Amino acid sequence: MKIDLSASLSPRRKALFSDSHSASPQVARRQRWMQALGAALVVTALAACSKSDGDQKAPPKQDVQVGVVTLQAQNQQLDASLPGRTRAFLTAEVRPQVSGIIQKRLFTEGAQVRQGQQLYQIDAASLKAVEASALAAVAKAEASQRTLAATARRNAELVKIDAISKQANDESQAAAAQALSDVAVAKANLETARINLRYSRIEAPIGGRIALSAVTPGALVTANQANALTTIVQLDPMYVDFTQSSSDLLQLKRDLESGRYQKVEGNKVPVRIQLDDGSDYPHEGKLAFAGVIVNDTTGTLTLRAEVPNPEGMLMPGMYVQAKLPTALAPDGVMVPQQSVTRDLAGKPNVMLVKDGDVVERREIEVDRAVGAFWLLKSGLKAGDRVMVDGFQRVKPGDKVKAVEVDLKAKAERKSVRGEPPVQAAADAPAAPAKK
Template identity: 60%
Template sequence: MPPYAPSVDLHRPARSLVSPALPSRSALWALGPLVLGLGLGMAGCGDRKQTAAAPPPPPEVGVLTLAPRSQAINSELPGRTAAFMNAEVRPQVNGIVQKRLFTEGSQVKAGQVLYQIDPSSYRAALASAKATLSKTQAAARTARVNAERNAELVKIDAVSRQVAQESQAQAAQSQADVAGAQAAVEAAQINLDYTQVKAPIAGRVNLSSVTAGALVTANQAAPLTTIVQLDPMYVDFTQSTAELLGLRRDIDAGRYQGVADQVLPVKLVLEDGTPYPHQGKLAFSGLIVNPGTGGVTLRAAVPNPGGVLMPGMYVRAQLPVGVQPQALLIPQKSVVRDPSGRANVWVVGADDKVERRPVTLAQAIGSQWMVEDGLKSGDRIVVDGFQRVRPGIQVKPVAGSAGTGPATAASGPRAGASAAPGAAQGPAAAASAAVVAQNAPVAPGQR
């Protein structure tokens, strides 16, 4: 029997015994996403390597290079206007008011008759006083003649010496009676004149508190009317002792120039912010500190030809203090405050790296701050692009867009002193400024 031999199908292709079996089509579809993901991952790694190799350019910020300038220093203080003269008109005799001789609110002259009080009783009193005077004058003449005659008779012993002396005494007494009668006439005339109530000063007359037919009494408590003199006007304001002491220290240290002891000019800013066109002068400085307010009262006299100023108006008084020859001014918007409220600025160093530097602000000057400490001439501070700066980063400095315009006069003598509410206040506004968010610029005019 022949050996076993497998049967071979000559019509089927032979399977290779060496090559592995090829994957099916479904297996290839399953491997497709894996291959695609690996390719994208390799491409992403290549992009990250390329980005790390090329760092971004430094951010661009606007800077301002500081340079000292000569700056006029003004002290601005809140105040109230007061009439230059204020007179209350009261009657000095009793009687019935016959008529009022002025228009309420009008301008009157000194000595102008305002009221007429019934003068009939005072005319009669004057006539009686004059009659008494005539009587005493006649008696005085008789006594004088008798005294002269007895003086001659006593020489020839025609009358006794006692009679002569008595006649001399009678003549002297008669002269005294005449003097008393003359005084009574003058008093009666004065009372008659007082029936015409006259304006004691020139000025504007207020409302009348009485009408015709009213009974008034001498030196009554209620005035008939009041008169105020409005040209010039007084402006009373208070300077704190802390501000005054700080100013004196600055002057002694030579920070201010041009400070003089002569009468200082005073300018006013009205309550609506408009400047008053007429300049006044400092007329009085108090010698005693008010224990309630801790301030010294100052008074200025200001012309008021147009009657714009009225008693009781709120104003801001600006007094020149001197000149700061080396003032450093920075825009108010360049100042940022930390959570504690301290002022800081961003300073760009020589290597264009940014640092946060605390500064001491002296006072506001328009839309700028005058710096007392923390900066020097030549420093570059950031005025634009605050959101792109952080401590220690390198920046690309360019010229800033604000803070380079001319400054107005300073509006307060020192940091920490009191100031009036409103714009252009004194340096105390820096001490009481609200704390803003870190890195947030201070808007112009914000304290």
């Protein structure tokens, strides 16, 4: 491109420019300034031309790529997650049944004990003496009874020949019967003494794990004292007691009666346990008891599950979450939680890719969370495509390039790379086959 600098100058400036050799120093400086200005105009014109050429060669704008998930209808099992505490299957507090001095402790604290195993030995010297006295009393009563019985037999023969009066015979017969009763009393006392002697050997009433001992050898204990010597708990299986809100139970009954949900079949309801650290307990339990009385303070019902505990992982008093199936949602539509956002009013909505790959914002209504999905109530249907990735790059009305996303495969890839697992993808709802 050729540019004539003289064309942009006035006639007066042209004269000054042509007469530069004869001009004064002030005129020379003015001429140099005009030359610099002309050079700047040339650079500006060239830059404008270059920019115009570049704008004409810019590539056309492409559609933004977004990740979508196509919704499907499936039979979805609904679970209730309820807080609970573990309880020992059997608990026995060991107390002495006779008084005396503890001579020996015959178990290791915290160890496993079997039913009938000796735990303590009480000094039995006085109890043995009582047994010997009772044994002598039995012998004395039996000797007296034999004498009186012989007298009664003789008198019974003599009264037949009127050798003695009837009164004498009656008195001898009564004395023999009383002697027989005295023998029975003496034998009962002997049995009591022997029982007390056996109680000096304190044994485990049940099998299980034994706690700390509250007494040491040399301690004086009394029969049926308030303080237990130790406690034994049976930990396999374990009970889990949890509570359910009465209002939630009423709502579930209404949904079942209306046909919205279907009742879970089976007599034994399976119960899954989640530990306090968030991990899943490996063994599944069964619902053993459902309460019929609502607590007037908390408004909840108590339920109990029986859970196997072969490894002893569960201990009494642990806080857990019990998950049990409550109903079945036929043809339920599940929406990934990562696709749902809420507006300023708190209403849930999703970005929907309609036919023609155009983005639309759709307000929806959700029922409950199932894993990392929402169970849909209204607003979407099976076959709709909802966005799960690329929200920041588009707005409603934009045309996009929709790419189907496999959430489960994505979670598995993150797991291989060592990234935190995405529960929304890993725990996709597993629904039973449609009938």
